[in-house]
Amino acid sequence: MKRWLFSFALIGILFSCNNKAAEATAVEASQEKAIPKTDTADWIGEYFGTVPSSKDIGLEMKLILNPSNTYSLQITHLRTNPKDNEVKEFTGDIHWDEDSTTIVLKELDSLSNKFKVKPGKVEYLNPDATPNTGTLAEFYTLKKK
Known part of the structure; x- marks a missing residue:
């Protein structure tokens, strides 16, 4: 026994x-290692992805980061009926957080406005700048085109 x-x-x-x-x-x-703002060539470009949403099927995002520290963000709210999809566009300046690897999109108020810049992607963060965790965590990433 x-x-x-x-x-x-x-x-x-x-x-x-x-x-x-x-x-x-x-x-x-x-x-994984984030890219600091000083490595401009590594973070400028176009990023695409669809992130989970509590109100919609998902949020399709296209984020363009420019070397002039400006951005353009297009968000498509994906609905059950594609005819009901809603597109919103935002532009403005990129502000860097204290860690120099997190961008803050100041003109974006309706959603979280923070992204962690990583090699070949940006990670969409929670409003408190923490990464999303859990089973859907991998879907909060926009990949560089």
């Missing part, structure tokens, strides 16, 4: 260690 208990305890410990290793790998992937 003691051997069975010991075996179950050992198996539990092994599974626990494997889960922690997988969680650590996921955290490392989400914290």
Whole structure:
């Protein structure tokens, strides 16, 4: 009987260690190196993606970052009936957060206005500048064209 208990305890410990290793790998992937504002050639360009939305099917985003620290953002609110889709466009200046890797789109007030700049993509952040987590986290990324 003691051997069975010991075996179950050992198996539990092994599974626990494997889960922690997988969680650590996921955290490392989400914290991949961001691009600072000084590396202009790496962050200018067009970014595309569809992010989840609590009110719509999703938000299709096209973000253009210019070397003059200006942006253009087109957001299409995707509805069940495509005829009901609503397109909104925003333009303005890019402001860099203290970390020099997060852009703040000042003229954008209706949604979160923060994006973390990473190699080949920008990550759409929560209003408090934290990354989105959970099963849908990967969908909060706009990829560079």
